[in-house]
Amino acid sequence: MPKNLVNITLGAVIEEVEMILESYPKYPYQQAFSHSGGRQDLIAYVLSRVPNKYMAIDSGESANQTVQFRCSSEQLMQIENLIHTGIGDLMHRYPKVDYRLLEQVKSAARVGG
Template identity: 45%
Template sequence: MSKTIVNLTLPVVVEEAEDVLDTYPYHPYQQAFSIPDLRKKLISYVLCRVPGVYTVVEEADQAAMNPKSLCNSLEQRTQIENLVRQGIDHIFQENMDWIERHIPQETNSAFAPSNWFG
């Protein structure tokens, strides 16, 4: 059987990024980081700052791997969560102009003109 190298850190970082982003307002944070390029920048930001964990497994066993079980320490999760929050702030500030051009401001429907009068 053939063996393969599996990155155990990436799925944990991706899951933590999703969990943290769920705590942020939809506009503009969740909208901004739903853009694949910004999401990739966030994941890269975190991965560059945490030690990577890899393992070698049989290719047939790769699908059954549970990377989250190898990163279950509260300290590791907290470190990744903090790095995700720092990354969100950093990338958001770094790309503020681009985000403002590509994600329109939400308007309060109470101030929108009504078409009720025809």
């Protein structure tokens, strides 16, 4: 049976990104990373700076059910530090957007539309 290659580090990074972003203020951090592009940039930022682990699974199996990757405490700390660093670095790269104003415009469009 054919096998698929799965990056098992990805799940751990996504889980940590979710938890850490929740600890940041909604504006501007959570809003900046709420759209999938910003969040994907942050995940890629971290993945490109940590050793990634892979597993070959049967093509009929679901990666979510099969793969339970647990990082060592040292790896987890490295991932957490990179997430915090990545948030700061990426916030400086994004254009300065007033997310509160953007939300007001969206709300007005929903009410008026």
